Amino acid sequence: MRAGRRARRADVRAICPASVRAAIAAHVAADWPREACGLLAGRVRADGTVEIVSAHPAANLSAAADAFELDPAARLALQRALREAGEGLAVVGHYHSHPDAPAVPSARDRARAGEAGLVWLIAAAKEGRMTALEAYLAAPGPELAPLPLEGIAEA
Numbered sequence: 001m002r003a004g005r006r007a008r009r010a011d012v013r014a015i016c017p018a019s020v021r022a023a024i025a026a027h028v029a030a031d032w033p034r035e036a037c038g039l040l041a042g043r044v045r046a047d048g049t050v051e052i053v054s055a056h057p058a059a060n061l062s063a064a065a066d067a068f069e070l071d072p073a074a075r076l077a078l079q080r081a082l083r084e085a086g087e088g089l090a091v092v093g094h095y096h097s098h099p100d101a102p103a104v105p106s107a108r109d110r111a112r113a114g115e116a117g118l119v120w121l122i123a124a125a126k127e128g129r130m131t132a133l134e135a136y137l138a139a140p141g142p143e144l145a146p147l148p149l150e151g152i153a154e155a
């Protein structure tokens with residue numbers, strides 16, 4: 001670790017409610033076999049834990065079937081809506097799918113992990129069905145560091 005960089009706490013994790021996981025799985029199925037992508041709204045707790053509250057499907061502007069390009073307008077619109085809602089939520093990350101590929105960052109993903117602090121959720125999918133969901137944290141480097149993803153069932 002480089003001197004001066006804030007130490008990454010070992011207990012930092014992302015928390016993903018079952019409803020968010022289900023929403024991502026539904027989007028992955030709807031866009032199959034193309035990559036699906038969207039934004040994640042939530043909050044970052046004082047201890048660094050990222051609490052994901054909702055998933056927001058966005059248009060994939062990439063012309064390639066195996067890549068994603070989030071619509072920047074979707075992010076601006078969501079940021080504005082969250083600010084206006086006044087509930088302390090912000091855009092904490094985004095998700096995309098890997099059709100017929102594992103839920104690990106591709107070389108392209110790693111090259112584009114420019115915005116430190118953003119959570120990346122990557123969904124592996126097979127035959128339209130989400131088979132795994134993994135979290136990564138974009139850090140200076142750039143790099144995508146694995147982030148423990150904790151599910152919560154909702155009442």
Ligand SMILES: [Zn+2]
Nearest residue numbers: 096105106109
């Ligand atoms: Zn990817």
